Amino acid sequence: MARQAEQRFGSLFWQAFIKACGYASSVLVLIIVLFLFSEGMGLFSSPAIDRELVAAVHPDNPITEIDEETLHALLGEEITTWADFRSAKVELVNVNNLEKKLKAYGLQGRPEDVLGQNFERLPLLLDSMLTVHPGMLIILQPHFVPQRAKQVNVGHISLGRFLAGRTWDPTRSPSPLFGALPLLWGTILVTLGALFFALLLGPPVAMYMAELAPKPIYRWLKPTVELLAGIPSVVFGFIGLVVLVPNIQVVFGLDSGSTVLAGCMLLAVIALPTIISVSEDAIRAVPRTLKEASLGMGATHWQTMIRVIVPYSAPGILAAILLGVGRIVGETMAVLMVTGNTPQMVGFDFLASVRTMSAAIAAEMGEAPQGGLHYKSLFAVGCLLFLLTFIINLVGELLVAKKIKQR
Amino acid sequence: MKSHHLNQRIAFGVMKGLTLVVVAILAFVILYVVYHGIGSVLSWTFWTDVPRESMTSGGVFPAIVGTLLLTLISITAACLVAIPAGIFMAEYAPRGWLKTGIDIMTNNLAGIPSIVFGLFGMAVFVVGLGFGDSLLAGGLTLAIMVLPVIIRTTEQAVRDIPRDLRAASIAIGATRFQTISRVVLPVALPRIITGIILSIGRVAGETAPILFTVAALYLPQLPHSLLDQAMALPYHLYILSVSSPEPDKSLPLAFGTALILLILVLGLNLVANFIRNYYKKKFKL
Numbered sequence: 001m002a003r004q005a006e007q008r009f010g011s012l013f014w015q016a017f018i019k020a021c022g023y024a025s026s027v028l029v030l031i032i033v034l035f036l037f038s039e040g041m042g043l044f045s046s047p048a049i050d051r052e053l054v055a056a057v058h059p060d061n062p063i064t065e066i067d068e069e070t071l072h073a074l075l076g077e078e079i080t081t082w083a084d085f086r087s088a089k090v091e092l093v094n095v096n097n098l099e100k101k102l103k104a105y106g107l108q109g110r111p112e113d114v115l116g117q118n119f120e121r122l123p124l125l126l127d128s129m130l131t132v133h134p135g136m137l138i139i140l141q142p143h144f145v146p147q148r149a150k151q152v153n154v155g156h157i158s159l160g161r162f163l164a165g166r167t168w169d170p171t172r173s174p175s176p177l178f179g180a181l182p183l184l185w186g187t188i189l190v191t192l193g194a195l196f197f198a199l200l201l202g203p204p205v206a207m208y209m210a211e212l213a214p215k216p217i218y219r220w221l222k223p224t225v226e227l228l229a230g231i232p233s234v235v236f237g238f239i240g241l242v243v244l245v246p247n248i249q250v251v252f253g254l255d256s257g258s259t260v261l262a263g264c265m266l267l268a269v270i271a272l273p274t275i276i277s278v279s280e281d282a283i284r285a286v287p288r289t290l291k292e293a294s295l296g297m298g299a300t301h302w303q304t305m306i307r308v309i310v311p312y313s314a315p316g317i318l319a320a321i322l323l324g325v326g327r328i329v330g331e332t333m334a335v336l337m338v339t340g341n342t343p344q345m346v347g348f349d350f351l352a353s354v355r356t357m358s359a360a361i362a363a364e365m366g367e368a369p370q371g372g373l374h375y376k377s378l379f380a381v382g383c384l385l386f387l388l389t390f391i392i393n394l395v396g397e398l399l400v401a402k403k404i405k406q407r
Numbered sequence: 408m409k410s411h412h413l414n415q416r417i418a419f420g421v422m423k424g425l426t427l428v429v430v431a432i433l434a435f436v437i438l439y440v441v442y443h444g445i446g447s448v449l450s451w452t453f454w455t456d457v458p459r460e461s462m463t464s465g466g467v468f469p470a471i472v473g474t475l476l477l478t479l480i481s482i483t484a485a486c487l488v489a490i491p492a493g494i495f496m497a498e499y500a501p502r503g504w505l506k507t508g509i510d511i512m513t514n515n516l517a518g519i520p521s522i523v524f525g526l527f528g529m530a531v532f533v534v535g536l537g538f539g540d541s542l543l544a545g546g547l548t549l550a551i552m553v554l555p556v557i558i559r560t561t562e563q564a565v566r567d568i569p570r571d572l573r574a575a576s577i578a579i580g581a582t583r584f585q586t587i588s589r590v591v592l593p594v595a596l597p598r599i600i601t602g603i604i605l606s607i608g609r610v611a612g613e614t615a616p617i618l619f620t621v622a623a624l625y626l627p628q629l630p631h632s633l634l635d636q637a638m639a640l641p642y643h644l645y646i647l648s649v650s651s652p653e654p655d656k657s658l659p660l661a662f663g664t665a666l667i668l669l670i671l672v673l674g675l676n677l678v679a680n681f682i683r684n685y686y687k688k689k690f691k692l
Contacts, residue, residue, distance in 0.1 A: 011584040017491055021492040021495060025555075036523065036526060204425045205429050227672070227676050233614070234645050235669060238645075239436055300411050330519070332522040365526075365618070393515050396518075401507075401510075
């Protein structure tokens with residue numbers, strides 16, 4: 001009796017454990033999304049200025065808040081006078097031009113000598129400069145800003161500028177530029193190119209494996225494709241670096257072979273196993289009756305493939321391609337190693353160097369101080385990457401699921 | 408009529424040729440790495456020594472140990488959750504929209520880019536839970552990455568058990584749980600193990616999730632605890648190939664490291680295939 005009770009308790013415990021694990025792993029995606037977005041969205045509630053810096057102006061200057069747009073215009077010297085403040089000339093003082101400004105004000109010698117070892121006398125000096133140049137805009141650490149100056153709020157970084165900004169310069173001081181468009185375009189360009197090569201190889205090979213390959217050959221082919229899927233992407237990246245990159249450099253006569261093209265070729269190989277095996281399943285799912293009807297009417301095997309099998313399995317093949325695209329978009333190491341890693345807008349130049357979203361995260365996260373703007377911006381890029389792959393995979397999965405239901 | 412057959416012959420020839428191209432790519436990658444890496448791999452010091460002279464000589468011993476430990480931690484953690492979760496999906500999960508939702512979630516979990524897992528692991532394990540850059544943080548990050556793979560294989564393996572087996576067990580008075588634990592699981596186990604073995608290959612070769620959760624650039628001593636940093640083979644290969652001070656000198660070492668990774672993946676695939684074929688014959692599934 002006691003033994004039975006013990007067994008009963010044991011089975012109840014294990015059943016509870018099984019259920020707990022099941023529910024836990026099904027909410028895992030939500031937890032990942034939560035963390036990713038709470039870090040990433042933090043970017044859009046941060047002022048568009050390095051977090052240890054503040055902006056300050058003359059106490060009589062009526063401005064109380066500078067939005068992101070205006071700040072960049074001021075820093076780029078596109079705005080040179082204060083509209084609301086007697087048209088006073090804007091005199092920008094920040095870390096980059098401090099020495100020059102001091103010289104212009106008539107101070108000779110090294111700033112350390114004039115201002116003290118830790119720049120202790122800087123606030124005092126700025127105070128007197130403020131009287132001469134009422135249009136001064138000071139962007140410095142808070143303890144260098146003179147008492148009299150009025151601190152102004154700097155507007156938040158906007159989602160629009162993040163998505164549409166054409167410059168990715170996350171370490172620019174004092175106001176970094178987080179335009180993710182070059183990264184997004186890098187990813188899109190590499191994906192398009194990779195897709196070209198993958199489409200050339202994937203579906204025909206899947207068709208061969210499902211329809212034509214004799215059994216002994218198939219028995220070798222299937223593990224071969226699986227093995228290709230198993231090779232780590234860093235190994236592909238390494239091969240790309242020592243084989244593809246030097247050859248591309250020679251063939252196209254470039255300064256560096258690290259190009260979009262090299263990334264495309266590698267990524268196509270990486271996406272191939274996914275595309276081949278999902279397409280193969282889709283082709284195998286075509287009902288025999290359909291095929292036999294076509295063959296029975298005198299169509300050749302090839303005609304049957306093109307006119308019957310391909311149209312019937314098209315949604316499945318499309319799903320395979322989408323899942324392949326999902327892999328390409330998220331792939332990191334191979335792309336990081338061979339595409340040259342320059343965040344720039346390149347148009348449709350496949351021989352240029354780009355930095356993709358995933359590569360940006362991998363390359364820059366190591367240097368980004370925790371909790372800073374750069375750190376948050378990389379999480380925001382991660383969110384964008386996640387959303388992109390999530391949508392692509394979701395559509396792919398839905399297509400596969402629909403196909404299975406039809407059967 | 409003739410032209411139709413000609414078309415067919417051309418088309419089939421093209422398909423055969425393209426298949427050959429894919430096989431050739433794989434063969435090239437393997438042979439190229441073997442050819443250039445065999446020299447390093449055959450030397451004993453490559454396996455037992457630490458990297459020396461800013462990674463232009465010596466071996467990869469700490470990276471091998473690091474990768475083994477990482478794999479052990481992540482696979483153990485993943486199996487602990489994923490196998491019960493897979494059984495849950497196959498046996499207990501209520502049918503209907505909830506099940507569909509969970510299915511889509513798991514599938515999408517599998518599609519999340521590995522670098523995003525790295526970000527998540529960094530936010531949660533390294534910073535949030537305060538593990539720092541450590542074996543534990545990296546191992547758990549990798550565990551979450553392979554979770555969906557093991558869940559899927561377990562679910563599929565359990566679901567494909569023939570009805571007769573279950574019916575027989577229920578008919579002699581076994582409870583549902585007894586049927587699962589004594590009849591279904593033992594039969595499904597070989598396939599689950601196959602899935603786990605393939606996951607080992609994935610975990611051992613993955614670089615992006617460990618970039619900022621565990622990987623050390625250069626760390627000659629072995630980790631002493633779960634909270635230590637460690638070197639890892641894939642990250643070591645990355646470092647050797649992109650940021651070596653003397654690329655020419657470290658190239659043989661890089662090829663050697665790549666070859667170790669290839670041997671690992673190749674070996675695991677062979678073992679998985681062997682188990683699959685062996686049990687296919689044994690159980691006639």
